[in-house]
Amino acid sequence: MSETVEMSGTAEADTVHETRRLAAEADLVVVKAGTNSLTDEQSNLDDSKVNKLVDDVMDLRQQGKRVLLVSSGAVGAGKGLIGLTDETVEQSQALSTVGQSQLMRRYTERFEQFDQTVAQILLTENDLEDPDRFTNFTNTVETLLEWDIVPIINENDAVATEELRIGDNDMLSSSVAIGIGADLLVTLTDVGGVYTGNPKKDPSAERIETISSNYAAVQELVDESSKDAFGGIRTKVAGARAASEHGIPAIIAKSTESDVLDKISAAEQVGTLFIPTNGDDDD
Numbered sequence: 263m264s265e266t267v268e269m270s271g272t273a274e275a276d277t278v279h280e281t282r283r284l285a286a287e288a289d290l291v292v293v294k295a296g297t298n299s300l301t302d303e304q305s306n307l308d309d310s311k312v313n314k315l316v317d318d319v320m321d322l323r324q325q326g327k328r329v330l331l332v333s334s335g336a337v338g339a340g341k342g343l344i345g346l347t348d349e350t351v352e353q354s355q356a357l358s359t360v361g362q363s364q365l366m367r368r369y370t371e372r373f374e375q376f377d378q379t380v381a382q383i384l385l386t387e388n389d390l391e392d393p394d395r396f397t398n399f400t401n402t403v404e405t406l407l408e409w410d411i412v413p414i415i416n417e418n419d420a421v422a423t424e425e426l427r428i429g430d431n432d433m434l435s436s437s438v439a440i441g442i443g444a445d446l447l448v449t450l451t452d453v454g455g456v457y458t459g460n461p462k463k464d465p466s467a468e469r470i471e472t473i474s475s476n477y478a479a480v481q482e483l484v485d486e487s488s489k490d491a492f493g494g495i496r497t498k499v500a501g502a503r504a505a506s507e508h509g510i511p512a513i514i515a516k517s518t519e520s521d522v523l524d525k526i527s528a529a530e531q532v533g534t535l536f537i538p539t540n541g542d543d544d545d
């Protein structure tokens with residue numbers, strides 16, 4: 263297990279314990295999975311990664327929880343299929359439309375093995391900001407959840423170029439979690455949480471176990487370690503923080519960790535935990 267780091271302002275042990283309990287008891291969970299957690303090095307959809315994610319989601323479903331999956335991977339899967347890179351935004355948009363249907367086919371096949379029906383929702387931040395569209399979105403989600411279906415959400419990349427430029431499913435999943443009043447946001451990625459530096463480049467980087475009043479210090483570390491990257495850990499931290507400011511516990515964790523969602527629902531120490539601030543920002 264990675265080392266944890268005590269940063270000044272880290273939450274008290276009982277607050278951490280209480281947040282893990284809240285996360286464990288969450289009924290309505292938003293799970294976000296990034297491209298790296300779904301594709302291989304040749305940018306093909308990686309069956310074993312997709313299967314593992316579905317198995318993890320089904321762990322929650324089998325406990326009676328309602329789950330919304332926010333999945334990236336459309337552009338990545340499109341690149342692998344067509345054998346082209348996305349050098350322009352227009353190419354990314356077109357690739358996403360190819361990859362998205364492939365992605366949904368894989369999800370549908372795997373979830374079917376558990377007799378779990380899924381649905382696709384493509385949306386943009388604008389859809390969440392416009393009151394009529396937002397109402398339509400929540401009505402659809404509520405109906406799907408009543409029918410025991412797992413909605414799988416992605417950005418509508420063919421029409422939303424802003425999101426494509428900044429790789430913003432991290433913020434979209436956060437907005438969805440806040441909008442529908444989720445009980446927990448889990449962001450799955452290819453590293454074990456938020457670290458004091460980029461763990462792929464800096465072997466001395468240590469995992470930050472909890473984020474609460476130490477947010478400003480964490481933000482500085484993250485800005486420094488991911489200076490050149492669009493999206494990346496920065497938007498995950500911003501999205502998780504936004505959720506926690508709305509009273510929703512949020513966890514950033516590694517998608518390859520065994521039974522990662524099951525562990526969260528057993529209140530185990532996994533990834534980086536964002537303590538709900540309920541708007542009390544004491545930075």
Ligand SMILES: Nc1ncnc2c1ncn2[C@@H]1O[C@H](COP(=O)(O)OP(=O)(O)O)[C@@H](O)[C@H]1O
Pocket residue numbers: 295296297298299429450451452453455456457458459460461462483484487488493494495
């Ligand atoms: N301080 C940090 N803590 C954790 N990861 C970091 C940090 N700084 C940079 N990163 C990088 O952010 C990456 C995760 O972002 P990204 O590649 O966008 O993932 P995803 O495809 O899951 O959305 C990690 O692979 C890691 O290399």
Ligand SMILES: N[C@@H](CCC(=O)OP(=O)(O)O)C(=O)O
Pocket residue numbers: 295296297298333334335336337338358416417419425426428429430431432493494
């Ligand atoms: N909507 C795009 C991905 C956008 C995105 O946020 O990607 P990632 O940073 O890998 O979660 C896609 O499906 O390819």
